Amino acid sequence: ISCIALSVLGGMSSCTDDFLTAESQSKLMADGTFYNSDKHLTEALVAAYDPLKWYDYFYSYESLPFVADMMSEDVMVGGSDANDCLYLHKISNFSALPTTVSDQSWSICYSGINRSNIVLQYINNAQDMTSEKKALYVAEATTLRAWYYTILWKYWGNVPYYESNLTFPYLCPQMGHDAVYEKIAGSLESVINSGALPMKSTVGNEGHVTKAMAEMLYADVVMYQK
Numbered sequence: 001i002s003c004i005a006l007s008v009l010g011g012m013s014s015c016t017d018d019f020l021t022a023e024s025q026s027k028l029m030a031d032g033t034f035y036n037s038d039k040h041l042t043e044a045l046v047a048a049y050d051p052l053k054w055y056d057y058f059y060s061y062e063s064l065p066f067v068a069d070m071m072s073e074d075v076m077v078g079g080s081d082a083n084d085c086l087y088l089h090k091i092s093n094f095s096a097l098p099t100t101v102s103d104q105s106w107s108i109c110y111s112g113i114n115r116s117n118i119v120l121q122y123i124n125n126a127q128d129m130t131s132e133k134k135a136l137y138v139a140e141a142t143t144l145r146a147w148y149y150t151i152l153w154k155y156w157g158n159v160p161y162y163e164s165n166l167t168f169p170y171l172c173p174q175m176g177h178d179a180v181y182e183k184i185a186g187s188l189e190s191v192i193n194s195g196a197l198p199m200k201s202t203v204g205n206e207g208h209v210t211k212a213m214a215e216m217l218y219a220d221v222v223m224y225q226k
Contacts, residue, residue, distance in 0.1 A: 035122035
């Protein structure tokens with residue numbers, strides 16, 4: 001028994017407190033070292049999809065079909081009076097101001113763009129990911145980014161456009177609406193021609209970007225521009 005006790009004590013004396021030290025996950029994400037594996041890049045891609053539901057889930061008054069149709073005769077804004085969601089009333093009667101716009105939609109779109117850019121920036125850091133899967137993730141993230149920019153382009157026309165996330169002092173000039181169109185259309189053309197996307201979602205990947213989705217988005221953008 002005494003021998004066993006001595007062995008245990010000897011083992012305890014060799015332990016350290018390293019296991020109590022944990023690296024900050026936010027720091028790892030900030031400097032990019034978090035995105036170094038198939039698992040973490042998959043999480044980043046899922047995060048890029050997530051803002052798609054925010055328009056309706058978090059900000060029900062900025063539902064895309066509702067706001068997009070607001071300047072037609074199909075939608076009546078309603079509310080208790082004209083000051084109830086003033087920006088919606090302003091949009092519906094063509095008197096929107098820089099201070100009365102769908103600002104939540106703006107934030108949602110740029111959140112989606114930020115997350116899509118993260119996937120594209122760090123995709124090559126995943127050493128355990130096949131080249132085919134990397135190409136698929138690049139195609140998905142590029143299409144998602146194009147979709148978010150399409151909403152911004154339709155709502156505002158001239159918007160800041162960037163394909164790499166901004167760094168301090170976080171400044172980006174506005175790009176004219178025709179130039180934004182060229183960027184969106186060009187990125188979608190590259191995705192469609194890459195052959196990385198399946199035409200239809202595979203089992204277990206339902207809801208992911210497909211070639212059919214990219215082609216329909218491209219058609220939408222071209223017809224809107226024309």
